[in-house]
Amino acid sequence: MLPCEPLAGLPDIPAAKFDPQVLYVDIWWWPYSAKVDWEKVHSKLTLNEQRRATAFHFDKDATAFMAGRYLQRFVLSKYTSVPRMDLDIVAGVHGKPHLANAGMAFNLTNTEGLAAIAISSTAKTLGIDAEPIGTAIETQAALLFCAPAELEIISALQGSERQLLLLSYWTLKESHLKAMGTGLIGAPDQLNVQLDRMTNSIRIDNALPSDDSHWHHRLLHAPCGHLIALSVQSDQTELVVRQQKLPDPV
DSSP states (O other): OOSEEEGGGSOBOOSSOOOTTSEEEEEEEEOOOTTSOHHHHHHTSOHHHHHHHHTOSSHHHHHHHHHHHHHHHHHHHHHHOOOGGGOOEEEOTTSOEEETTOOOEEEEEEETTEEEEEEESSOSEEEEEEEETTOOOOHHHHHHHOOHHHHHHHHTOOHHHHHHHHHHHHHHHHHHHHHHTOGGGGOGGGEEEEEETTTTEEEEEEOSOOOSSEEEEEEEEETTTEEEEEEEEESOSOEEEEEEEOOOOO
């Protein structure tokens, strides 16, 4: 068994307010479907986002992009009280988005069938990644992103157990590197993920430059069939993760 919690089992977000003495991270998630009025969602995006959505070759990629950007503007507006279309979302050096005039850490992930955003006013930085649990990872890909110790563990496994562990490594590394603001240019094979089933804990040994702040990592299983990884950096030692499902727009 992996140290993985059910997303829906986390406490609900009571309101978009934070106690600054507590490290809260809120996850808003939207298991969107084909029944959504995508023309309406498209109309809620900026002109630049609309152009980017129409540039995708495959409809499923355009849909995932629109779902993510819609969710991002909905949540950021809720937490900042800035109208959705007035939010000034800018990209950092390696493309990680942030708000130009707000001390709010957030990160977005969108994949087929799910968009999710993690947000906090007390974290230094954070990253989130999600993938469908049935995602297959080939051996050659694993050789590129796994550390030697991880490959040794993987070599002893077969079938679905092997694939789930590989997917756990992948999503955790992605969330960690997104939190660091480097993305996959940060060499994922330099991260060694350690999953302790006895203590239900996750640690990532990092050969990459980082400060001494605490890192918190979580694996979550969404009821829509996705694995979510969350990585949070903070000076605070206790992390409280809350969740809220976003209904389809009406």
